[in-house]
Amino acid sequence: MTTILLANNFAQVTSTNLHHFSEVERFAQLTISHAHCQANISLYGGQLLSFQPTGHKDVLWLSKQASYQTGKAIRGGIPLCWPWFGANDKADNQASNTLSTGLNTELSSQQKPVNHGFARQLPWSIESISADEQGVTLVLSLTGEDQHPLWPNAYKLTQTLFLGQQLKHVLAMSNLSQQDAQYSAALHNYFAVSNPANVSIDTLTGVSYSDKLSDKKVKALSIQQQAVSCVGEIDREYHSSAKMTIVDNLWQRQIDIVSHHCQQWVLWNPGVALANTMADIHQGGEQEYVCLEAANTRWQALPAGETVVISQEINVTNLD
């Protein structure tokens, strides 16, 4: 079933229920059609799946084998990693407390933290949709409480997506509880590229990074001395909040990303061998994207009653 959510002189926004989600109406995909862009958004995960400014190829990559299923994250687009990035080292602390105190506070297997937090695996709601000649503004929200033993606080996330010639992407996180909390997060951009071998990201040269492949605890710091290679498996946290530029030398296009209140850029691609073990990446899919994520990979304060905002802007330019 397809429903028109907005139709005015500037844009049309429709909502379509995917057959995978037929049991619950809110598991829907929104399609945006505007003179400046086309876009698709999944309410499951509150996830932008596709963003194609007019005159360009899609900025985002989406796996042809992505799972659209409760309890799984959708592989591609811009998943939101929240309220933690990665595995959640507080789970390790909980396990070592159990060992040292002998108290059985260990998390049950169901309570083990899912990688990158729970926000990308929950159904979001539409707060508002509006459109003018510049683009479409979509506001999505997610509220919850006692979602996980490691993050019991009541919260509200508000995600604002302005979709026009450029993408403006804002995530406001409100701690609605009376207890201070900490979060880590990423706007996990899967950028579509002709091939990682054709990509240069000179803005990472000279930047210090932690290599998650060589140091699972992410402690050692190295400096990116040479041009970064996106070929093969790579998983690094670059400690920079500078503007990033991805140049695709075959497609002759440049993607500029500006982040706000994010301390890291995470560069990730699984490479062929790991990707072949991942059921939700189609054959050769890892050769079609690089992830460059605007992130706070370390715990940040989210005080009781307060709202913290991170954001990014993404612009694409043809070079020929």
Ligand SMILES: O=P(O)(O)OC[C@H]1O[C@@H](O)[C@H](O)[C@@H](O)[C@@H]1O
């Ligand atoms: O498979 P997931 O949970 O979506 O994570 C994908 C990757 O996301 C990146 O952000 C991490 O740095 C990687 O370590 C991780 O493998």
